[in-house]
Amino acid sequence: MLANFHELDHVHFMSDALNEAEKAGKRGDRAIGAVIVHQNEIIARGSNQIESADSNLIHAEIDAMNKCASYLRKHARECVIYTTVEPCIMCLSTIVMANIRNIVYATEDRYMNMKPFIQSNPYIEKRIHNYLGGILAERSIELLKMYSPETAEVVLHGHKL
Numbered sequence: 001m002l003a004n005f006h007e008l009d010h011v012h013f014m015s016d017a018l019n020e021a022e023k024a025g026k027r028g029d030r031a032i033g034a035v036i037v038h039q040n041e042i043i044a045r046g047s048n049q050i051e052s053a054d055s056n057l058i059h060a061e062i063d064a065m066n067k068c069a070s071y072l073r074k075h076a077r078e079c080v081i082y083t084t085v086e087p088c089i090m091c092l093s094t095i096v097m098a099n100i101r102n103i104v105y106a107t108e109d110r111y112m113n114m115k116p117f118i119q120s121n122p123y124i125e126k127r128i129h130n131y132l133g134g135i136l137a138e139r140s141i142e143l144l145k146m147y148s149p150e151t152a153e154v155v156l157h158g159h160k161l
């Protein structure tokens with residue numbers, strides 16, 4: 001159980017995730033980044049690598065979790081994952097299965113629309129203790145529009161062009 005969630009500097013950690021998003025955008029991946037925080041320190045960073053790894057499975061959150069997977073087996077419950085776009089169905093499920101209970105995101109994903117999904121599933125709902133959005137959302141949207149306009153459209157308006 002994480003006692004100090006509300007005392008964490010969400011803006012500071014999201015800024016770091018946004019740096020990862022910018023790097024991803026610059027190399028031709030979707031401009032989405034993530035960091036995982038334990039005891040006020042970043043233990044892993046990740047970014048979207050769908051294009052560079054040629055895999056639909058390497059989203060920013062999955063990349064970050066893979067980088068600290070064995071650490072998560074011990075400490076996941078006290079960790080927070082910061083991601084620049086609200087987790088998709090794959091990442092949310094993986095976050096839950098990795099035992100991370102605290103999720104902070106920047107931009108809401110209107111296409112995936114995960115909140116009703118979370119609320120509809122007692123298993124998932126019980127395992128997500130904090131689900132906080134809107135932290136530096138404008139910067140996240142700016143990066144998406146700059147580097148990944150199609151993703152920006154989908155995330156912002158809930159449909160493909």
Ligand SMILES: [Zn+2]
Pocket residue numbers: 059060061087088089090091092
């Ligand atoms: Zn995802």
